[in-house]
Each structure stands twice: as structure tokens, then as C-alpha cells.
Amino acid sequence: MASERDVRARLRLAGQEHLLRFWDELAPGPRAALLAQLAELDPVALREHCQRAAAACARPPGPCPELAARLRPLPPERVGSMSHGDPEARQRWEEEGLRQIALNKVAVLLLAGGQGTRLGVDYPKGMYRVGLPSQKTLYQLQAERIRRVQQLAGERHGVCCTVPWYVMTSEFTLGPTATFFREHDFFQLDPSNVVLFEQRMLPAVSFEGQAILERKDKVALAPDGNGGLYRALADHQVLEDMQHRGVDFVHVYCVDNILVRLADPVFLGFCVLQGADCGAKVVEKTDPQEPVGVVCQVDGVPQVVEYSEISPETASLRASDGSLLYNAGNICNHFFTRGFLQTVAKWLTLMAWPGPPPREFEPLLQPHVAVKKVPHVDEQGALVKPLKPNGIKMEKFVFDVFPFASNLVAFQVQREEEFSPLKNADGAASDSPSSARRALLAQHYRWAVRAGARFLDAQGTPLPAQPCLPPNEDPPAICEISPLVSYAGEGLDVYLRGRTLRSPLILDETRARELLLAQDP
Structure with a gap:
């Protein structure tokens, strides 16, 4: 275990010596816990993380002026649709998806590391009941959809098949989720096919670039965003597990969408038959200013552009049929080949080496700013629960890797059939x-x-x-x-x-x- 002297030297290098300001007041147990937590923080990485957070937060928000000239919709040949396409094509997509499921080539991966602070609960969102007559939780609905799609594929092809369920949790959600699954007998899924793993945590940072103390003996940490998936896959050898099972295609989704179709055969089949290494389900934007990212191209490269980066004039542009030109609203519902995920994991391993990263990896190093209310202790050590945002949580997004796809496709689905997120407490105007x-x-x-x-x-x-x-x-x-x-x-x-x-x-x-x-x- 690192000594106090070693940790102080590391914090001095990082410019974060204030994290030990209550050291003399701590009992031996809390001292040991704080030292253990601080010893895990690389001083150079901590210094750069805090500096990057403060600099990113200081940048003025709003649209990027030069973006309009660089922005284009995805080409029509790379976009499929549930409602506007050929029914025969949809049938082919569904058949291919069911075939791949029957061959045990498909897994689903749940992003479930968020804290759910806006929802106002202190347990994982997947355990939440929205008040259905059955009183089912989000986790139960999702588990039962896995069981049903396995049944559909198995009956179609006369086999017994499995869709493994990978669940990315965080420090906050791993323990409660594991206990909840055990208490509910994994919702009649085989426990060996339910794999829980944990994403990394990052320190919350003040607007001045200082890591925040949650308690006198604990640094405030937050999950590194759903884009932390890629490092977590490497940290826990998840891709090796997929390879061992023969999984080639992965459906990645967020926990809070009550309408999500896990291992959707139509979506899977479309992506596979298109030869895609990366796919995104999208819904048609309801309004030019709807606060959702847009799947499009920037300088010919596919990516998700945040709504705040697009000017109102650009967001309001119309296509020849009267629809919004940039209408492909991102809903965090994605397809990846295992090969693509392995490539991304390899890139991240290379980026961990000393020295500057190769230029092509630079987009993977650009975390996104989330300004939050972070509980902390003040200079006197008193606990403060702020009434307004006081800190920065730096997050990666799962779609940050889109620019590296050789063939990204989008698949438009009907909002009323496939997208209703749970983000806010009752009383909010939407997503409740x-x-x-x-x-x-x-x-x-x-x-x-x-x-x-x-x-x-x-x-x-x-x-x-x-x-x-x-x-x-x-x-x-x-x-x-x-x-x-x-x-x-x-x-x-x-x-x-x-x-x-x-x-x-x-x-x-x-x-x-x-x-x-x-x-x-």
C-alpha cells in the first residue's frame, strides 16, 4: 500500500494536494481508505483530467459557426427504415436477424452505469417500476424480451439458441444489480449467460479545475459515461468471452428506454446484410430544436453531432419531401461487430502508452462536459448538497467511435414503437x-x-x-x-x-x- 508521503508527492505533481487537507482529522480506517483511493489515480492523468475539464467547461456553449458547411446527411443507401422501406426487404432483414440469433452469433449489451439522479432514486434505473399493472421493472421487461427473441429464433430454425446478456455497471450500480438479479433468479435466464462488468470512474472537478472531495476521506467519482464501454471491455476481457461463445454481432442499448427491442432481428439483419461494422437506430426528430443528437456526416465522416452544436438555421433545413434534412435523432441503440469492438479496444490500449497519441486517435480523447450538482465538503469539512451545479463530470459517449467505422449505417424506427426514455421524475414535461x-x-x-x-x-x-x-x-x-x-x-x-x-x-x-x-x- 502506498504511503502518505508517496501519495502527497503524487498529488503535488498533479496539482491536487488539497485532497489531503483533512488528513490530520481522520481516524486510521478512513485514512487507509483515502490513501487506497488516491493511490489508484495516476498523477499525470489526474492533472490532465482536471485541466481538460476546466478548459472544456470554460469554452462558450452554442453552435459551431463553421459546422454548417461541413455537415451532410448520411447517404440514402446507408439508411434503412421500418416504416418507409420495402416490406419484402424488411422480411429479409428479419429472417437474417433470426438466423444469426439461431446460430448463437448475437449478444446484447446493456449500458447501466448511470446514477439516475434526475429520476430521483438511489438505486439503479433498471430496478425501477414505472407503475405497470404487472409491476415489472425495466430489468424484467428486458430479460423477458431476450427470452422471447431466443424462442422466436429457435422455433424458426428448429434449434435451442442463446443470446448472452452483458451488463456494464458502475461502482454505484454493480452491487445492487447483481443482488437484484440473484434475488429474481436472473428472470429465468441461465446465470452463466448474464455477464456483469464494471466501467471506470473519474473524479468530479470544480469549475476551477480542482478534484472534489465528497467526504473528508473520499474523492467524488462519477462513471466515465457510456463511452467508457470500450475501456471496460478491455479491462474485463469481455471481448474474449464473446469470442469464446462465438458471438460476432453485438446490440448495445441504454437501460432507460422502456420500449427497447433487445436483439431486434430486423435491425440486426439490416446491419448484417449491409455489411456494416457499426449501426445506429434513429427516430425522426419531432422538431428542429428537439434536444437529441443527429446521426450525420461531418467532412464525409459519420458521427453524432450534438443538437447544441447545430445552429437553428441549419437544424431547420428541409429536404425536398418537406422532412427535416437533419432528422436522424440518435437514441443510443447501436449495432457493432465484435471485430470492430476489438479494433477500438486495441486503439485504446495503444493510447495508454506514454507519449502523445497518434493523430487518428485524437477524437477518442475528447470527453464531453456534464455540469452537475456534486455533493462535497466545504473548507470546514461540512457536507454541502448544492442547489445549483457546482462541478464537472467528464464523460465519453458510446458514439464517439463512429468516425472509425468503415461502414456505418442508420436504421430509422417509429418513436411510438421503440423509444420512450425514462430520465426525469414525475412532474417533468417529458421522459418521466x-x-x-x-x-x-x-x-x-x-x-x-x-x-x-x-x-x-x-x-x-x-x-x-x-x-x-x-x-x-x-x-x-x-x-x-x-x-x-x-x-x-x-x-x-x-x-x-x-x-x-x-x-x-x-x-x-x-x-x-x-x-x-x-x-x-
């Missing part, structure tokens, strides 16, 4: 538990009506059938369909055609069997 719950129940109601179901309210009064619901409107009836019964609305006719059902309805496996038995003569 209420909006997520409404999105899922509206989707399931649409599926049921299109399958031929009709609904009665609690008093037995017939409810109007509305297969097309206005945005953000509650459905006339409450209907929740288990992912174990239907992955994306398929196969419901056999249970629901011609049925009149009372709201609320939970169509789980038991209820589905009951409906089938009721049809038998």
Missing part, C-alpha cells in the same frame, strides 16, 4: 415514469386492437377501438402484454381475435393459455 408507462400501455393497446380485441371498461361498457392513438394520450383501455407472449406484436391473433375483454387486462402466459383453452370445443 408517467410518459414511459403511457407509451408502453398505448403500444400494447394498439397491438391488441389490431389483433382483433375489443374492450369493456370496469363497469362492462364497450370502449371505442382506436388503433391509431394521438401522441401522448392515454389509451381507452389498459392492456399490458408480457414480452413472453409477444416480442413486437406478433402472434396475438390466436389469443385476441374476436375477443371482448375487460380493462385492465394483463396478457401474460397464464392468461394466454386460458384464452386458448376457452376457444377449444
